[in-house]
Amino acid sequence: MALATVTETLICGPTFDSKTTSLWGQLTFGGSDFYETGGIPAGLVAFANSLTIDTAAGQFLQCEIWGEDTVFTSSFEQGGYFYKYNYPADTIQIFSPGGTELTNSQLLPAAVLNDIVLFHATWIRL
Numbered sequence: 001m002a003l004a005t006v007t008e009t010l011i012c013g014p015t016f017d018s019k020t021t022s023l024w025g026q027l028t029f030g031g032s033d034f035y036e037t038g039g040i041p042a043g044l045v046a047f048a049n050s051l052t053i054d055t056a057a058g059q060f061l062q063c064e065i066w067g068e069d070t071v072f073t074s075s076f077e078q079g080g081y082f083y084k085y086n087y088p089a090d091t092i093q094i095f096s097p098g099g100t101e102l103t104n105s106q107l108l109p110a111a112v113l114n115d116i117v118l119f120h121a122t123w124i125r126l
Contacts, residue, residue, distance in 0.1 A: 002031060002032040002034065003031060003032065003034055003035075003036050003040060003041070004029050004030065004031045004032060004033045004034055004035060004040050004108055005029070005030050005031035005040065005041075006027055006028070006029060006030075006040050006041070006042050006043065006092050007027070007028045007030065008025050008026070008027060008042075008043070008044060008047045008119075009025055009026045009027075009028065010023065010024075010025050010051065011024040011025050011026055011118070012024040013025075013051070014048070014051050014052065014053050016125070018125075019124065019125055020061065020122050020123065020124055020125055021053050021122070021123045021125055022120060022121060022122040022123070023048065023051060023053065023120075023121055024118070024119070024120050025047075025118070025119050025121075026116065026117065026118055026119070027042075027065065027083075027092065027117040027118070027119060028117075029108055029112060029113055029117075033107055033108045033113065034105055034106070034107060034108075035094060035102040035103070035104070035105070035106045035107070035108055036104055036105075037101060037102070037103060037104040038086070038089060038091060038093070039084075039086050039089060039091025039092050039093040039094075040091055040092050040094075041090065041091055042085065042090050042091055042092045043090065044063065044085065044090060044119075044121060045090050048121065048123070053123060055123060059123060059124040059126065060087045060123055060124075061122040061123055061124050062121070062122050063085035063087065063119055063120070063121040063122070064119065064120045065083035065084065065085055065092065065117060065118070065119045066082070066083065066117070066118060066119075067080060067081060067082065067083065067112075067115040067116065067117050067118075068115070068116040068117070068118060080097055080111055080115075081094055081095065081096060081097065081109065081111055081112050081115070082094075082095050083095070083117060085119070085121070094108070094112060
C-alpha cells in the first residue's frame with residue numbers, strides 16, 4: 001500500500017527581512033491517498049532549499065498550515081480537518097474535527113483532498 005504524497009507550490013517568496021526568511025505556498029495531496037500515522041512526507045526542507053533558502057544555516061521557526069475550502073468544511077474554524085507540520089520528521093500531519101490524528105492506512109477524506117491548503121514557513125536568519 002503506497003502512501004499519499006504532498007506537493008508544494010510556491011505562492012510568494014522567499015522573502016527576506018533582517019531576522020527571518022519565509023515563504024508562502026499551497027499543498028496538494030495526491031498519490032494513493034493512504035495516510036501514515038506521524039504524517040505524510042512533506043519535502044518542505046528540500047523545497048525551501050530549491051528556492052535558495054539555506055535551511056542548514058537558518059533555524060526553523062514555524063510553519064503554519066490551514067485549510068481554506070469552507071465548501072467541504074475542512075477548515076478548522078468550520079469544525080473540519082486541520083494540519084500540522086512536523087519539522088523534525090518533515091511531515092504533514094492531518095487531524096480530524098475531533099482533534100485526533102488520522103489512523104495508519106486510512107484513506108484521506110474527500111474534505112482533505114478537495115481542500116485548498118496553504119502554508120507559511122519561516123526560518124530565523126543567522
